[in-house]
Amino acid sequence: MLARIEKYQTVDSLIGELLGFSRDPESISASPVESPAEEYAAFAPPLDVTENKEEVVVVAELPGVKKEDVKISLEKGLLTIGGKRGEDTLSGDARGLLREQQKGKFSRTVRLPYEVNAAGVSAELSDGLLRIVLPKAEAARAHEITVR
């Protein structure tokens, strides 16, 4: 994949694009000139996708992220988890000796393997793990067929 190099693109976002991290669809529509630094996320949180008979479950690692700073959207079978992690380990007169934690804007988009019932989606953030439960649409559920 060839990354399209734009005038305001940051090194982070270039690396992100080369590694294939997905871009936040919402920010794509935003004008790149108005907020060049906002166009790309600083990091993409790791996630797991599982399914059972009734649901698709997506779990993402979001340590240090507050509930109110997470935004989840579902559009055309794409689930996007976006938001920001604040700089909360440096405050007042504190001096940073080691900086490994990923901070700033994050975004991750996954294509859902099944059609889901958008109205029934629920999400919970606890101990740094975001758990999104998406009920499968009736048509996507496994049905047992009785042999007559």
Added chain:
Amino acid sequence: MTQLNNAIVKKTDVEAGPGAFLRAPLSVPASDISETGEAYVLYLDMPGVQKEAISVTVVDEMLVVRAPITPIHGEGSTILYREIRTGAYERRFALGEGIDRKNVDARYENGVLAVRLLKTEALKPKEIVIH
């Protein structure tokens, strides 16, 4: 060094019983360290662990943090895509001079463990009075 590691493993083994997580793959949590006049604070990204299962110990000149990662997927679910680590978190930090080993405070919030190490008097910044 090897001797030290063995000592720690033995100690934890006794505490946790024949704990399976000792044989589990270890992940190194991403960490930030901040310094103020009075203390060093270590912040470790450890999402998905139980507070009660976190062990923070000072063994000789090492601060050792470890915790098993709680399995997140229930019975009957099929994993389609996996990136989140399993096993256990572990990280060791060598402690230098001037850290009060008796006064270690740790708290776990939003998946981040914060460990505060107080400096001893010798290491605290001093105001020099001009006569």
